[in-house]
Amino acid sequence: MRVPAGFSVVTPYLFVNGADDYLGFLAAAFGAREIGCSRAPDGRIANAQIDVFGVTLMVSEASTAFEASRAAFYLYVADADAAMAQAEAAGAERIMEVADMPYGDRQGGVRDPAGTIWWISQRLTDAPYF
Structure with a gap:
């Protein structure tokens, strides 16, 4: 089994409204650091990976297909x-x-x-x- 560096077998993944602001909150509150980010054609975050104390957390902008969790x-x-x-x-x-x-x-x-x-x-x- 292959797991990318920085990920664990189970990686938390959140869909949130206002993903850009949420990443800013995570940085200010917990010192989170962005590892990588891909954006949809409209500029919304499709998938961001952030590091929180050595653990990777994934965040995406919520949508009608993937509601906020x-x-x-x-x-x-x-x-x-x-x-x-x-x-x-x-x-x-x-x-x-x-x-x-x-x-x-x-x-x-x-x-x-x-x-x-x-x-x-x-x-x-x-x-x-x-």
Whole structure:
């Protein structure tokens, strides 16, 4: 089996309204970096690949054939409080306050402008998750 460099066997793929603005949000909120982008003849994003902390995420402009989709991501960061503040400053809505969780993560949650939920977590222990 062949998987392109930078991709995993399962790669998250989002269809969003306002894909150009959404890529800007991801860059501001999480430091996402564009890897590549192809555009439809009308200039809308047909497929963009971005790197978020070493993970490839694919984003396309929603259409009548491929409606906007929502998802939830569990994102590990070095500092949950700082990452939450950065995401909020970029336009995310806080949906859960940052707190220490019984499973060893310090975690908060935001909803981004496309409606995607990001659980922003900082691992506090080397113990297994369960």
